[in-house]
Amino acid sequence: xxxxxxxxxxxxxxxxxxxxxxxxxxxxxxxxxxxxxxxxxxxxxxxxxxxxxxxxxxxxxxxxxxxxxxxxxxxxxxxxxxxxxxxxxxxxxxxxxxxxxxxxxxxxxxxxxxxxxxxxxxxxxxxxxxxxxxxxxxxxxxxxxxxxxxxxxxxxxxxxxxxxxxxxxxxxxxxxxxxxxxxxxxxxxxxxxxxxxxxxxxxxxxxxxxxxxxxxxxxxxxxxxxxxxxxxxxxxxxxxxxxxxxxxxxxxxxxxxxxxxxxxxxxxxxxxxxxxxxxxxxxxxxxxxxxxxxxxxxxxxxxxx
Numbered sequence: 135x136x137x138x139x140x141x142x143x144x145x146x147x148x149x150x151x152x153x154x155x156x157x158x159x160x161x162x163x164x165x166x167x168x169x170x171x172x173x174x175x176x177x178x179x180x181x182x183x184x185x186x187x188x189x190x191x192x193x194x195x196x197x198x199x200x201x202x203x204x205x206x207x208x209x210x211x212x213x214x215x216x217x218x219x220x221x222x223x224x225x226x227x228x229x230x231x232x233x234x235x236x237x238x239x240x241x242x243x244x245x246x247x248x249x250x251x252x253x254x255x256x257x258x259x260x261x262x263x264x265x266x267x268x269x270x271x272x273x274x275x276x277x278x279x280x281x282x283x284x285x286x287x288x289x290x291x292x293x294x295x296x297x298x299x300x301x302x303x304x305x306x307x308x309x310x311x312x313x314x315x316x317x318x319x320x321x322x323x324x325x326x327x328x329x330x331x332x333x334x335x336x337x338x339x340x341x342x343x344x345x346x347x348x349x350x351x352x353x354x355x356x357x358x359x360x361x362x363x364x365x366x367x368x369x370x371x372x373x374x375x376x377x378x379x380x381x382x383x384x385x386x387x388x389x390x391x392x393x394x395x396x397x398x399x400x401x402x403x404x405x406x407x408x409x410x411x412x413x414x415x416x417x418x419x420x421x422x423x424x425x426x427x428x429x430x431x432x433x434x435x436x437x438x439x
Contacts, residue, residue: 158387162396165380170403172373173248174411176236179365182353183240186369187232188344193370195334195341202334209331217323221332224319225339227312233344235309241302248400250306253282255394257314262391274391277433281398284426314394320382321390329383336382337374398427 179186202210213221238247255278316336323332348355358366381393 154387156383158384161380162384162388162393165377165384166396166399167403168377168380169373169397170377170400170407172369172377172400173239174407175365175369175373176239179358179362179369181358181362181366183236184233184344184348184351185353185355186366187229187236188341188348188355189366190232190369190374191228191337192341192345193367194374195337197370197375198330198334198337202330206328206331206334209328210334213327213331213335217327218335220319220323221327221335222339224316224323225336226343227316227319228336229340229343231309231312231316232340233309233347234305234312238302238305238309241298242300242306247302247306250303251310251313252398252400253307254310254314254317255391255398256282257311258317258390258394261314261318262389273433274395277395277430278391279430280433281395281427281430284398284423284430287423287426314390317385317390317394320385321393324382324385329379329386333379333382337378395430398430402427 176186181189235247235251238251259275259278320332320336381397385393
């Protein structure tokens with residue numbers, strides 16, 4: 135059974151031949167819906183960006199650790215160097231992604247940050263032949279073009295200029311490249327590792343790196359309001375455990391390019407949530423851009439075996 139791009143390369147391994155327990159499309163949709171809440175919880179958390187990122191992956195790791203040791207303890211103890219090192223590297227890129235993206239929101243507009251961080255399909259497409267050896271067919275390139283254009287349309291009404299804004303834009307772009315590497319490394323490993331084994335190493339590594347930075351920089355880690363603490367836990371459970379773990383599971387069945395393109399549905403979910411929760415208006419540009427993103431996701435999905 136082949137699940138890579140058309141006329142592409144399917145990563146071999148005994149796990150690849152098993153049928154999925156859950157429809158991968160349902161898992162992917164659930165993941166996109168869950169990660170769409172991330173920006174909402176970031177806004178309701180009154181804490182420094184790096185502290186928010188550290189609590190997000192740190193609490194997720196604490197929740198998952200007992201289950202991972204119970205269900206995948208033997209697998210974790212048997213990890214080879216060729217499996218452990220890429221998983222640790224994926225955790226590093228996940229930490230860099232969160233640090234850069236959440237920090238960017240302090241300098242540039244939400245629209246600009248979302249547009250730039252969601253250019254990761256372009257980086258996935260460019261890096262895929264080097265990292266996973268998957269080949270990309272023309273339909274996937276078209277879907278990437280359509281979805282990224284949709285993201286630009288969404289943010290076109292809120293373009294900022296100036297030194298601080300440019301620094302924020304650069305951070306968001308850096309977060310996008312890191313997200314692409316995180317997805318590609320996960321694509322390679324998920325053909326050989328169970329979901330729990332992969333995510334506990336990846337999330338745990340990201341948590342360790344972020345908490346080390348927070349503590350070295352002596353950032354505040356206590357004394358937050360109950361609303362902020364609730365946001366920390368919500369981020370750990372919904373966008374991290376449910377969201378990231380859902381599309382990490384789907385990486386076994388879909389290529390990293392399709393996962394990256396599908397995650398461009400996140401701005402749509404975030405926009406709708408912001409409309410109902412914060413009463414933020416939905417402009418015509420956002421509606422047009424959202425439609426283009428959905429069209430791109432459809433093109434990517436039908437281009438996959």
